[in-house]
Amino acid sequence: MAVFEVPRKATAGIAAAPAARRPRLRGALASGRTWVGGALTTLVTGVAFLGPFLAPHGENDIVGAPYSDSAPATLLGTDYLGQDVWSRLLAGGTWVVVTAVLATLLGMVLGVAAGLAAGYARGWADEVIMRVCDVILAFPQIVLVLVLLSVAGPERWLVVVVVGVSHAPRVARLTRGMTTGLATREFVQSAETLGESRTRILLRELLPNMSAPLLAELGLRLTYSVGLVASIGFLGFASDPSAADWGLMINENRLALAVQPWAILAPVLAIAVLALGTNLIADGISRAAAGADHTEGASS
Amino acid sequence: MSVTKTPLPACSVTGLRVVLGRGGPDVVDDIAFDVAEGEILALVGESGSGKTTLATALLAHTRRGARIDAGTVVLDGRDLLAATPAEVRKRRGSEVAYVPQDPSASLNPVMRIGRQIREVLDVHHAGTPAERTARVRQVLAEVALPDDDEFLRRYPHQLSGGQLQRVALAMAFTLRPRVLVLDEPTTGLDVTTQAHVLATVRDLCARHAVAAVYVTHDLAVVAEFAHRVAVMYAGRIVETGPRERIFRAPAHPYTRALLAAVPSVTEPRVLEGIPGSAPSPGRRPSGCRFHDRCAFREPECTDAEPALVTIDDSEVLARCRRAGHVRAQPLGFTVASPDGSAGSAQRPEPVLRVRDLSARYGSRPILHGLDLEVGRNECVAVVGESGSGKSTLSRCIGGLHEEFDGTITFRGETLPPGARRRSREMRKAVQYVFQNPYLALNPRMTVGQIIRRPLELFGLARGADATRRVHELLGQVMLPPALHDLRPERLSGGERQRVAIARALACEPELLICDEVTSALDVSVQASIVTLLQELRESRGLSMLFVTHNLALVRSLATRVAVLSDGRIVEEGETAEVLDRPAAAYTRRLLKDTPGHGSELRHGGHESR
Numbered sequence: 001m002a003v004f005e006v007p008r009k010a011t012a013g014i015a016a017a018p019a020a021r022r023p024r025l026r027g028a029l030a031s032g033r034t035w036v037g038g039a040l041t042t043l044v045t046g047v048a049f050l051g052p053f054l055a056p057h058g059e060n061d062i063v064g065a066p067y068s069d070s071a072p073a074t075l076l077g078t079d080y081l082g083q084d085v086w087s088r089l090l091a092g093g094t095w096v097v098v099t100a101v102l103a104t105l106l107g108m109v110l111g112v113a114a115g116l117a118a119g120y121a122r123g124w125a126d127e128v129i130m131r132v133c134d135v136i137l138a139f140p141q142i143v144l145v146l147v148l149l150s151v152a153g154p155e156r157w158l159v160v161v162v163v164g165v166s167h168a169p170r171v172a173r174l175t176r177g178m179t180t181g182l183a184t185r186e187f188v189q190s191a192e193t194l195g196e197s198r199t200r201i202l203l204r205e206l207l208p209n210m211s212a213p214l215l216a217e218l219g220l221r222l223t224y225s226v227g228l229v230a231s232i233g234f235l236g237f238a239s240d241p242s243a244a245d246w247g248l249m250i251n252e253n254r255l256a257l258a259v260q261p262w263a264i265l266a267p268v269l270a271i272a273v274l275a276l277g278t279n280l281i282a283d284g285i286s287r288a289a290a291g292a293d294h295t296e297g298a299s300s
Numbered sequence: 301m302s303v304t305k306t307p308l309p310a311c312s313v314t315g316l317r318v319v320l321g322r323g324g325p326d327v328v329d330d331i332a333f334d335v336a337e338g339e340i341l342a343l344v345g346e347s348g349s350g351k352t353t354l355a356t357a358l359l360a361h362t363r364r365g366a367r368i369d370a371g372t373v374v375l376d377g378r379d380l381l382a383a384t385p386a387e388v389r390k391r392r393g394s395e396v397a398y399v400p401q402d403p404s405a406s407l408n409p410v411m412r413i414g415r416q417i418r419e420v421l422d423v424h425h426a427g428t429p430a431e432r433t434a435r436v437r438q439v440l441a442e443v444a445l446p447d448d449d450e451f452l453r454r455y456p457h458q459l460s461g462g463q464l465q466r467v468a469l470a471m472a473f474t475l476r477p478r479v480l481v482l483d484e485p486t487t488g489l490d491v492t493t494q495a496h497v498l499a500t501v502r503d504l505c506a507r508h509a510v511a512a513v514y515v516t517h518d519l520a521v522v523a524e525f526a527h528r529v530a531v532m533y534a535g536r537i538v539e540t541g542p543r544e545r546i547f548r549a550p551a552h553p554y555t556r557a558l559l560a561a562v563p564s565v566t567e568p569r570v571l572e573g574i575p576g577s578a579p580s581p582g583r584r585p586s587g588c589r590f591h592d593r594c595a596f597r598e599p600e601c602t603d604a605e606p607a608l609v610t611i612d613d614s615e616v617l618a619r620c621r622r623a624g625h626v627r628a629q630p631l632g633f634t635v636a637s638p639d640g641s642a643g644s645a646q647r648p649e650p651v652l653r654v655r656d657l658s659a660r661y662g663s664r665p666i667l668h669g670l671d672l673e674v675g676r677n678e679c680v681a682v683v684g685e686s687g688s689g690k691s692t693l694s695r696c697i698g699g700l701h702e703e704f705d706g707t708i709t710f711r712g713e714t715l716p717p718g719a720r721r722r723s724r725e726m727r728k729a730v731q732y733v734f735q736n737p738y739l740a741l742n743p744r745m746t747v748g749q750i751i752r753r754p755l756e757l758f759g760l761a762r763g764a765d766a767t768r769r770v771h772e773l774l775g776q777v778m779l780p781p782a783l784h785d786l787r788p789e790r791l792s793g794g795e796r797q798r799v800a801i802a803r804a805l806a807c808e809p810e811l812l813i814c815d816e817v818t819s820a821l822d823v824s825v826q827a828s829i830v831t832l833l834q835e836l837r838e839s840r841g842l843s844m845l846f847v848t849h850n851l852a853l854v855r856s857l858a859t860r861v862a863v864l865s866d867g868r869i870v871e872e873g874e875t876a877e878v879l880d881r882p883a884a885a886y887t888r889r890l891l892k893d894t895p896g897h898g899s900e901l902r903h904g905g906h907e908s909r
Contacts, residue, residue: 186734187742190803193699193719194754195727208744 031288037219037280044274048093055087059244067253067260076262079253089266092244096233096271099159100225106164107225108218111171116202118172119179130176133169141166141224142231154237163228167221174217178210212289219282223275230271246271309334309374310511311358311396311479316371318353318362325582327353327366328535330608335479335511335528340502342522342543343515344558345532346822347793348578354532355481355515359396360388375479394424396479397472401487403464407456413467414452420474435474443470443500462493466500473504480505480512486521490685490849495893498525517822519562520852520895523547531555534579534589537608541616551611551618551627553596559631561827563852565879565894570634571856573828577792588620596622648675651843652697652811657706659692659867666692667867669706674811679837679844681854681875683890684864691815693864694847698732698813710811728758731804735816737796741788747774747799748784754806773802777832794825801832805840812836813845818853830857851894855879863887 029035056073057063062082064071071078075086118129136144141163148162182188183206191205232238233247241248246267253263316331328350335341345351356362358373360380372379375395380388392398400406407416414436421432437447443466445451456464465485472480482501486494502525505512514526522529522543529547530540531554539552550556560572576593579585585592587602594601601621608619611627620626652674659667666689674680684690695701697708699719708715710726719727734740741750751770755761761769771781777798788796797817804812814833818826834857837844846858854861854875861878863871863886871884882888 186736186740189700190732190734190740190800193727193730193732194757194807195719195722195724196757205742209742211744 031284033280033287034284037277037282037284040273040277041281042277044093044270044277045097047090047270048097051090051093055084055090057084057087059083059088059091060242061087067256067263069260069262076266077260079249079260079263080256085249085260085263085266088244088249089246089270092246092249092267093270095156095238095243095245096226096229096247097274099156099163100222100229102160103163103229104167104218104222104225106160107167107221108171108214110164110168112175112207112214114168115172115175115177116179116206119176120183120198120202120206122180126176129172133172136166136169139166141228145228145232146235146237149232149237159229159232159237163225163232166228167225171214171217171221174213175210178213179206182206182209212285216282216286216289219278219285222278223282226271226275226278308337310337310339310509311335311513312372312374313358314372314374316354316357316373317369318350318357318366319369320366320581322367325584326369326535327581328357328532331371331537332608333530333537333540335513337478337509337511338506339528340505340512340514340526342526342529343513343532344517344519344522344529346517346558346578346824348534348580349532350535350581351515351517351532352483355483355513356398358479358481358513359392359398390424393420393472393477394426394475395477396481397475397477399465399468399472399480399482399485401484403468403485404456404461406468407464409456411455412452413454413456413459416456417467417471417474420471424475426475439470439474442473442504443467444496445470460493461489462497465489465493465497469497469500469504473510476508476510478510480510481515482512483515484517485514487516487518491851491890491893491895492685494521494895518895519558519823524895531558534584535581536589536619537617538590538620539616539618540608541614545614545616549627549631551616551623552590552620553594553622553626554590556626556629556631557593557595558824560633561824563827563830563850563856564633565852565855565891567633567635568855568875571827571830573826573831574824577794577825578822590620596620596626598622647673648677650674651676651711652845653707653709654693654697655707655709657693657696657704657708659689659696659701659704661692661703665867667696667704670864670867670869672862672869672872674843674845676843677837677841678860679833679846679858680860680862681846681848681858682862682864683848683851683854685849685890687866688864689867690847690849690864694732694813694815694845697845698730698815699727700732724758728754728807729810730813731807731809731811732813733797733800733804733815733817736820737793737800737817738820740800741796743788746785746787747779747791750788750799751802751806754803758807760806760808769806773806776805776836777802792825793821794829797821797825797829798832801829801836805836809842811843811845813847815847816849817846819849826853833857851879851890863890 060083063074063084064078064082066078066080066082069077074084076089077085079085079088114129114133118126144166145162149158152158188201188205191201230247233245234251236248236251238245238248249267250264253260257264312334314332317329318327319325320327331354333341343351343354353363353366357368360368360373360383362368368381371381373381375391380391380396383391417436417439418432421427421435426432427435436452440447440451445463445466459467486497489497498521501512504510516522526543528541529543530537531552532538533554539546539550539555546555547559550559557572557574561574563569563571574593588605591597591601606619606621608617610616611618611623650673654670654672657667657670658665670693672680682690682693692701696704696717699715699722702717704717710730713726715726716722748770751773752766755766755769770784774781774783779795779798783791783795788799791799818829821829830853833844836842848854858875860873861875862869863878863884865886870886871878871882878887879891882891
């Protein structure tokens with residue numbers, strides 16, 4: 001019976017903690033591409049939001065002859081009606097940026113919720129949610145958007161909803177994949193044996209462990225949203241046909257590409273730089289999450 | 301084959317040093333040893349000792365980020381490390397071959413077995429096509445696998461773990477290399493499969509005069525399998541010599557401490573962990589690298605690192621200034637009966653009672669009408685091989701598996717299947733500790749949050765009171781309070797398992813289900829976790845259900861044992877009774893295959909040549 005006279009032997013395994021791995025998001029901030037992406041995105045978003053206050057002319061003021069590349073008091077010449085291209089560029093970004101951001105957020109929330117629910121519940125709920133996603137995915141995004149907008153008319157909230165819904169299945173697939181992987185982890189089972197509520201398991205145990213891939217997805221979806229929303233504007237579904245809008249500006253002035261290229265190039269560049277910026281951020285985050293930019297100083 | 305001459309060294313290593321990056325810290329350093337033809341050298345060490353780095357360096361390979369900095373590996377009279385890349389490729393496989401730890405990950409899943417083995421011959425342009433085909437069949441027969449066409453056409457997923465390991469062995473053996481490097485090839489295999497694979501390796505090495513370097517952390521395997529042992533710690537060989545001498549009278553304190561941590565299947569030893577944990581490269585102390593954890597430490601030990609020198613004219617070399625003294629100390633194990641009540645016929649009142657439990661996964665039955673009782677303050681071990689259903693049993697009881705018939709009662713109340721259907725009181729009283737501490741803690745929460753959660757969930761403590769309880773619990777599992785704000789990724793495996801135990805204890809449970817809780821841990825850490833569980837059972841009157849495949853561990857820990865095979869309990873009784881006088885044939889076979897059992901110390905190899 002001499003066993004329990006030596007109880008203080010159980011201290012092995014206590015030592016200085018090993019060096020911390022760099023957290024993923026801080027890793028993303030350390031990469032150059034994230035910074036470049038952030039700078040480009042900030043630049044375009046800044047133009048979109050502050051532009052309307054800085055524009056030298058009103059967006060519908062006629063300041064010279066149509067398609068003039070050297071009208072007085074204009075920086076980038078005039079467009080098809082003789083309106084100032086620079087002023088319209090400064091005024092026309094808000095709709096694209098706001099709509100794209102709102103649509104992306106909606107798509108992310110819907111997709112993450114659907115993916116978490118499907119991946120954690122499994123069984124018939126999983127089947128139903130994912131088959132609905134498949135149906136939505138079966139339509140090309142732009143066609144789905146156009147059909148619904150032609151039926152209901154060009155309302156901004158509708159554009160947000162439709163673009164958001166068209167993103168949701170893609171986000172849901174990603175989220176579901178990660179959820180099924182994480183849900184079998186023992187820390188989730190541990191929460192289950194304690195009797196934690198399902199919502200708490202989804203939001204507190206599972207969701208924080210997906211933050212990096214979901215942020216990368218957010219950046220990617222934002223890129224697509226910008227393209228999609230600009231296309232909707234180009235096709236004339238923006239709510240006010242006379243208002244300045246980057247997508248619409250491309251359409252309005254496309255006949256004069258050779259004569260007054262700035263009328264088209266300016267909005268095209270704005271959209272392209274925004275898409276590039278959000279894409280670079282997404283790329284920076286996903287690379288940091290995958291550990292591609294630095295080799296680990298591994299221990300044996 | 302020659303008659304009784306000293307075997308030639310098949311492989312000779314001198315001054316080997318592997319570093320991290322350019323001018324970084326060393327992973328292994330000052331490594332020198334010879335392996336003779338037909339000899340099996342075991343490289344023993346805990347995780348972080350550098351044993352795998354050393355093993356791959358024998359093939360002139362390093363992991364990304366590491367680099368072989370100095371040294372020679374002489375095979376067939378020529379240094380492999382000085383060879384050109386093309387030459388190295390040619391000599392790998394033909395002179396030195398590697399058997400990986402996990403064959404299911406190293407075999408190509410879309411390539412048939414025959415093709416896969418043949419590829420080795422094709423790459424090395426060995427013989428005519430007909431000869432290659434013949435050789436594939438021959439080598440399969442040598443590793444005791446079927447050599448018919450049907451088997452050659454199979455894919456890796458159609459084979460069992462043991463068969464996969466034999467295929468990996470066959471691939472390594474195809475070109476008859478002179479040296480075989482085996483990296484923990486039986487980790488993850490059942491004891492019976494492990495015994496068969498080891499027998500095959502031993503037989504092949506003896507028959508074809510192949511030298512083997514066998515990397516392992518399992519001292520019980522070493523004790524019966526290797527001819528010579530090299531013990532590694534913090535990148536150095538700290539002791540090397542013939543197996544019997546090292547096991548009988550270790551000269552290095554680390555070897556001694558390792559032996560004290562190994563459970564024995566024949567006697568209930570009090571296991572002793574090693575305080576602290578193995579330092580990673582770059583964080584190793586100056587002087588003797590083991591001095592901070594050493595029981596024989598003297599002030600001089602911190603000054604200079606001792607050299608690896610011969611001890612007392614024996615064949616043993618050790619890296620310790622006090623080796624002679626250490627060696628003279630008798631290896632006394634504290635042996636005790638695991639419980640004061642052992643031997644008495646009176647069993648305590650049952651806390652948990654399982655009646656006629658049949659569980660299934662879908663349509664596949666796993667458990668067949670199983671009865672089990674766990675008494676108050678008892679530790680009942682459930683042992684069995686993988687696939688025996690032992691985890692399913694614990695998951696049914698823990699509320700993680702719902703597809704079962706039969707009844708589970710806890711303190712007279714029926715436990716419904718599934719934790720969600722159980723009352724708060726039941727969920728609180730039955731706690732589950734998981735196998736893999738690396739997966740059992742949410743990586744995004746701090747240790748404090750993890751342990752605090754059950755306190756709040758069950759309304760046991762709040763606010764400052766809860767913080768105080770968390771610190772108490774950290775103390776009870778012998779973790780420093782500084783860990784409170786860290787996330788699990790900064791913790792070692794043993795520390796993580798302690799946090800998991802603290803989380804379970806926070807619920808003030810009556811029954812603790814431990815599902816293979818030490819199988820992912822090093823033997824010294826395992827020893828301290830087992831000691832901790834013992835203490836907690838004593839001090840808190842806990843009842844425990846301890847699921848394991850390790851019969852030796854059972855001996856040190858459990859009061860009763862239930863042996864599970866194919867979903868049925870084939871034998872149940874007091875630990876000493878079952879392990880000393882097994883009634884069931886299955887138990888006897890398990891015991892026989894458990895390494896280190898009885899006088900099973902076979903010498904193999906040299907004698908049979």
